[in-house]
Amino acid sequence: MLDTLTFLLEKLFLLAHIKLSSLLPPLTARCDRDAASPPAAAPPLRFRRGDLLEVPRTLFTHFGIYLGDGRVAHLIPDVLPALTGDARRVQEMVTNARLLLGVLSKRASVRVDSVEDFAYAAGILLNATDRAAPRAPLPAEEVARRAERLVGSVAYSLLWNNCEHFVTHCRYGAARSPQSDQFCEWLKSLIRDQRSVALAALLGLATMACLGVSAGTALPGVLLPFTLWMAS
Template identity: 75%
Template sequence: MLDTLTFLLQRLFLLAPIGLSSRLPPPPLPGRCDRDEAPPQPAPPHRFQRGDLLEVPRTLFTHFGIYLGEDRVAHMIPDILPVLTAERRQVQEMVTNTRLLLGVLAKRASVRVDAVEDFAYGAVIRLNAMDRAVLRGPLPRGPLPGEEVARRAELMLGSVSYSLLWNNCEHFVTHCRYGSAQSLQTDQFCEWLKLRILAQRNVLLTALLGLLSMVCLGISLSTALPTLVIPFTLWMAS
C-alpha cells in the first residue's frame, strides 16, 4: 500500500523537488494578478530585503519562503529525515524527492534555511506578489514590518507537522508576513472542488470511484460504507 501511495505521489509531484503548495489546475489561483492586470515582475537578484516573501513556480505547485538576509531563505518543506535522525548535517543536506514524498505521507516537514539559489532551484523568483491579493481579501491586512516577519520565520525553524492542504509552505509564510496562517490557493481550490462535487452529474463518478477503491483495496466496512454513504449524502445536498 505504501509503495502504491509513493508511486502516485511521485507522478503528481514529479519535477517539484523543493517544497509543496496546493496549486492545482484548473481552478483559478488566488495570489496571482487578475487577467486585466500586469503579471508580477521577477525580482532582480540580490535586491531582496529582510522579511520579503519570495515565491517560485514549480511544475504543478508554487513554493514560498521568507528572505532572512545574507542570501538565506527560510521555507517549509516536507521531509521524513528529521523523524529518523537528529544528525544536523544529514538533515541540512538538499531534500531529495524520496525524503519529500515520505514526508508528505508521514505529515512531517522542516522549516529550514537554504541559499536563495537552492530555494529557487532554477526558477524565476517573484517578490511579495501575494501582498496585493491579501489586501483584496475579506480581511485585508498589510504585511508586518520586515524585521518582525523574519523573526517569526526564525522562531519556527525545525521539525513541524505538515498537511498538503492545511499546513503547507504558504501557511508558513502568511503566518510570518501577515500574522495569520492561510493558503489562498488551497481556499480557492477547495471551493472549486466543492462546487464540482456537489454537482449532481458528478455523483455517479463519486460512486464509481468508491467501487474502484473496493476493487483495489478489497470489500470491507472502511471501503463499502463511504461508497454508499458519500454519494447518497452528495445527492441529497445537491
C-alpha cells in the same frame, strides 16, 4: 512502490490543476520542489531581510522569507527530521522521496537554504502577495525574526499548514493560504456536481459486478453515492 506513489500524486495534482484552471484564476505553480533542472545562480543582493519570496512551479507556488546574506527560510515537507536528529543529514537537500514521505506522514521542517537552492532554477517573485493581502506587512525585522524562531521540525498539512501558511504568518501575522482556499472551492464544486453522484454509483455497480456482492463491495458502493447525493 515509492516511484508509483510519486507518479500518482503528481497526476492527482495535475487533474486538480486542470479543473481549477477552468473554474478559478489559474494557480501559478507547484508545491515545494521540482528536481527536473539543476539550480542556477540568483543574485541575492536585490532582496532585503524580511522580504517574501515566491517561486512559480508546475502546479503550485513555493514561498519563503528572505533572511539576508543569501539565505531563505521556507517550510518544506520532509520525513527525515522525524527519523533522525543528525542535523547534517537533515540539512542536505530534500529529495523527492523525502518530500513525498513528508506529505504522507504529515511532517515538515522550516529550514534555511541558499537563494539558489530555494529557487531551484526558477524565477523569483518579490513581495507579490502584498497586493492582495488583507493586512499590511509587519516590520521587516519582525518578519525575519518570526521565520527564524520557527526553524526546525513542524507538523505539515497540504491544506492547513503548508509553506504559504508559514510565510503569511511571518509577514502579515495571520496564517492563510489562497492556494488551499482555491483547491477547497474546487473540491466543493466537484462534490456539488450531480455527475459525481452518478459516476460514483456506476463505479459501485461495476465493482459489485466484477467482484460480487458482499459487505466489502456493497457498503462503499451505496455509501459513497449516498454521501455525495446528500452533500450535493
